[in-house]
Amino acid sequence: MDSWIAIIRLDLALFLRDRKALVLLYLVPVLMAAFFGQLTGGTGGKAERSAIGLVLVDLDGSAASRGVVAAFTNDSTFAVVVTNEAAARARVTAGRVPVGLIFPPGFSTNLLQGIFQSDRRPVVTLLFDPSHETERSLLEGMLVPKIVSGVAEGLLNVDVGRDLIARGRTNILRAERLPEIQRRLLLDSLAQADAFLESRRMSVVQTNAAAGPAELPLPYRVDDQPLTRVAGARYNGFAHSFAGMSLQFVLMVMIDLAVGLLTERQSGTFRRLRAAPLSRATLLLGKATSYAIIALSTFVVSFAVAISAFGVRIHGSWFGFVAVILALCYFSATLALALAAIGRTPKATRGLAIPVVLILLMLGGAWIPSFIFPSWVRTVSLWMPTGWGIEALDAMTWRGLDVSAVFLPVAGLVAVGTLLGGIAWRRFRWDGEAGS
Amino acid sequence: MNTDRSAPVVLAARNLVRRFGDRTAVDGVSFEVRAGESVGLLGPNGAGKTTTFSMITGLLRPDSGELLLGGAALVSDTDPIKRRLGLVPQDLALYEELDARRNLGFFAAIQGVGQSRIPEAVRSALEFVGLSDRADDRVGTFSGGMKRRLNLAAALLHDPDILLLDEPTVGVDPQSRNAIFDNIAELRRRGKTLLYTTHYMEEVERLCDRVIIIDRGRIVVDDSLARLRHRAGTGAGAELRIELEEPASDTLSGTLRDIPGIGSVRIDGRSVQVRVGSLAAGSSEVLRRLAEAGIAVRSFSAEPPNLEAVFLELTGRSLRDS
Numbered sequence: 001m002d003s004w005i006a007i008i009r010l011d012l013a014l015f016l017r018d019r020k021a022l023v024l025l026y027l028v029p030v031l032m033a034a035f036f037g038q039l040t041g042g043t044g045g046k047a048e049r050s051a052i053g054l055v056l057v058d059l060d061g062s063a064a065s066r067g068v069v070a071a072f073t074n075d076s077t078f079a080v081v082v083t084n085e086a087a088a089r090a091r092v093t094a095g096r097v098p099v100g101l102i103f104p105p106g107f108s109t110n111l112l113q114g115i116f117q118s119d120r121r122p123v124v125t126l127l128f129d130p131s132h133e134t135e136r137s138l139l140e141g142m143l144v145p146k147i148v149s150g151v152a153e154g155l156l157n158v159d160v161g162r163d164l165i166a167r168g169r170t171n172i173l174r175a176e177r178l179p180e181i182q183r184r185l186l187l188d189s190l191a192q193a194d195a196f197l198e199s200r201r202m203s204v205v206q207t208n209a210a211a212g213p214a215e216l217p218l219p220y221r222v223d224d225q226p227l228t229r230v231a232g233a234r235y236n237g238f239a240h241s242f243a244g245m246s247l248q249f250v251l252m253v254m255i256d257l258a259v260g261l262l263t264e265r266q267s268g269t270f271r272r273l274r275a276a277p278l279s280r281a282t283l284l285l286g287k288a289t290s291y292a293i294i295a296l297s298t299f300v301v302s303f304a305v306a307i308s309a310f311g312v313r314i315h316g317s318w319f320g321f322v323a324v325i326l327a328l329c330y331f332s333a334t335l336a337l338a339l340a341a342i343g344r345t346p347k348a349t350r351g352l353a354i355p356v357v358l359i360l361l362m363l364g365g366a367w368i369p370s371f372i373f374p375s376w377v378r379t380v381s382l383w384m385p386t387g388w389g390i391e392a393l394d395a396m397t398w399r400g401l402d403v404s405a406v407f408l409p410v411a412g413l414v415a416v417g418t419l420l421g422g423i424a425w426r427r428f429r430w431d432g433e434a435g436s
Numbered sequence: 437m438n439t440d441r442s443a444p445v446v447l448a449a450r451n452l453v454r455r456f457g458d459r460t461a462v463d464g465v466s467f468e469v470r471a472g473e474s475v476g477l478l479g480p481n482g483a484g485k486t487t488t489f490s491m492i493t494g495l496l497r498p499d500s501g502e503l504l505l506g507g508a509a510l511v512s513d514t515d516p517i518k519r520r521l522g523l524v525p526q527d528l529a530l531y532e533e534l535d536a537r538r539n540l541g542f543f544a545a546i547q548g549v550g551q552s553r554i555p556e557a558v559r560s561a562l563e564f565v566g567l568s569d570r571a572d573d574r575v576g577t578f579s580g581g582m583k584r585r586l587n588l589a590a591a592l593l594h595d596p597d598i599l600l601l602d603e604p605t606v607g608v609d610p611q612s613r614n615a616i617f618d619n620i621a622e623l624r625r626r627g628k629t630l631l632y633t634t635h636y637m638e639e640v641e642r643l644c645d646r647v648i649i650i651d652r653g654r655i656v657v658d659d660s661l662a663r664l665r666h667r668a669g670t671g672a673g674a675e676l677r678i679e680l681e682e683p684a685s686d687t688l689s690g691t692l693r694d695i696p697g698i699g700s701v702r703i704d705g706r707s708v709q710v711r712v713g714s715l716a717a718g719s720s721e722v723l724r725r726l727a728e729a730g731i732a733v734r735s736f737s738a739e740p741p742n743l744e745a746v747f748l749e750l751t752g753r754s755l756r757d758s
Contacts, residue, residue: 006541006546010531010534013534014531014533017534267527267528267529268526269529271490272525272546272590273546274495274513275523276546277514277516277547278514279512430495
């Protein structure tokens with residue numbers, strides 16, 4: 001136990017002696033996080049346009065609503081998943097998909113009537129992840145042409161339109177309690193609509209579809225619903241960037257520590273340790289623990305700044321937040337040991353560690369959110385432990401999810417960390433050099 | 437000094453073999469070290485000294501053979517028997533970013549010195565090597581000699597019986613070297629067992645009472661310093677260095693080679709080097725022949741017999757050959 005504690009204290013003392021490393025570890029992540037946070041929308045501003053995942057819920061099931069769904073599906077800008085309302089809400093809330101649309105029952109019928117009666121306009125629910133404001137705006141803007149292009153084929157089809165009008169006329173005529181004057185008014189309206197549809201159909205054929213509806217009030221309303229689990233939880237772009245940047249610099253410091261371990265092995269200090277009654281397990285455990293503490297200090301400093309100066313809040317579970325941080329520290333520490341064990345020499349380890357860490361960071365979404373990647377890269381990124389950690393930190397900060405949201409990521413990080421620790425245990429050798 | 441053959445064997449190497457790929461660094465090395473002995477392990481670079489040391493300290497495992505500390509083999513990394521060893525590595529085994537006190541505190545903890553006893557162990561070790569006044573200075577600010585002394589202090593914290601000193605004076609100035617010699621001499625007086633590697637013969641002659649010469653992974657001689665000195669004086673001869681008033685004639689070489697017991701003759705202008713079998717007999721005969729030939733001598737000197745000559749005789753190469 002004394003040896004274990006001595007190793008931890010030694011490494012921390014060595015670490016604190018290097019002032020440049022401290023600046024690198026604590027200050028640079030804050031500066032870069034602030035910079036990237038601004039780029040990705042800050043506390044809710046605009047961000048760059050990106051590829052859009054979209055969940056669609058068609059509760060109408062009419063030809064018109066199916067037309068709209070088809071219009072979105074056929075647009076390569078969107079990666080469309082058609083699902084039910086509960087699943088759609090869950091996916092957006094969890095950040096799996098940035099935006100979603102729910103077309104209500106009676107969408108197509110009310111859309112037609114909404115042309116003439118504002119109080120009958122169907123309400124299209126737009127679900128969105130608050131960290132994806134850009135996608136929300138883009139989707140809302142594209143809703144008009146999509147409905148026009150999707151619905152027009154059904155709605156403005158002379159046969160379908162006249163069928164709808166015919167059914168409306170039949171209903172009006174059957175309504176016995178309807179005052180005669182109102183009945184006539186409605187029948188006149190339907191007659192006008194019939195004429196209008198015919199004229200619009202001709203117009204659509206002859207002109208750009210997108211130009212037509214702009215002259216009319218929108219025949220629907222949009223109900224924007226930013227989805228976070230906790231009421232009042234507000235997206236903060238700094239939460240993501242601080243998580244990503246902290247992890248980035250933790251992993252970079254881990255490269256140095258891995259190289260330092262091998263440099264130490266080549267020096268006399270390692271010979272002295274070897275001559276002492278000290279097991280390899282104690283050495284590796286001591287190193288892993290000190291590395292984890294160094295990583296933890298980075299997260300603590302970064303999030304302290306993020307919370308105090310950038311308005312980041314833990315809207316989810318504090319317990320979950322701490323669990324994710326600890327799991328990331330464990331993963332980072334064992335990664336350093338595994339890299340040292342596999343690399344074997346300082347030079348080889350640096351050569352191995354840099355690309356590994358860059359890939360982990362890039363595909364894990366530490367620099368930029370992974371949703372903007374091509375689909376195959378997104379698939380690969382799902383296997384990045386760094387991505388699990390960053391997503392879990394998002395879940396515990398601005399998404400405000402409950403602690404269950406981090407069970408899987410934490411389990412994954414601990415499992416991968418244990419695997420890496422096992423690799424280090426099996427491959428790390430006291431003797432890395434030839435004698436004379 | 438201890439040459440008591442009845443003292444218990446504290447370290448025994450039996451037929452140690454260690455290979456690195458195709459190269460056999462240590463090839464069947466066997467020796468014993470008794471309590472209180474001071475043994476010099478001599479050999480040129482690459483002879484197998486450090487590999488032998490590494491096996492004794494557990495850094496390397498022998499491919500075959502056996503190592504016993506106090507009669508027992510090391511069974512694991514954490515074997516408490518390791519506490520009987522104190523290692524002074526050839527490389528400076530120190531953390532230069534930390535102060536001397538913290539360095540020693542760490543190594544004391546690693547050696548299993550209890551937390552409550554560490555401050556006293558550190559204080560005592562610093563005092564022993566004369567660095568008490570620099571205890572709180574960063575090691576990086578120390579001179580080479582001070583680092584070497586601290587390197588020695590780090591091996592003493594747990595009061596080991598056996599000290600393994602792997603070229604402990606490499607790269608230090610003469611003053612620091614003397615200070616280290618004084619420290620080691622004091623450790624001998626305290627009854628510590630010393631195993632000392634070096635390729636400086638004079639260090640062995642000053643500090644050890646027994647010498648093991650190792651070359652190309654094998655032991656070529658294992659004997660007391662006294663017997664080796666005797667062997668040097670009688671068998672290995674001496675080197676005479678003569679400076680003439682005039683450049684030597686062509687016939688001088690033949691004249692000197694005719695002297696019985698002459699090993700080699702080298703002449704370069706006025707400078708003459710002659711290897712003789714016996715310093716006393718050889719030098720007088722050489723001077724007599726020069727006088728008979730009417731050759732005036734400006735200066736004359738003789739290298740005293742030493743272990744370097746023994747080493748040369750046994751291995752055919754100098755200690756500092758790489």
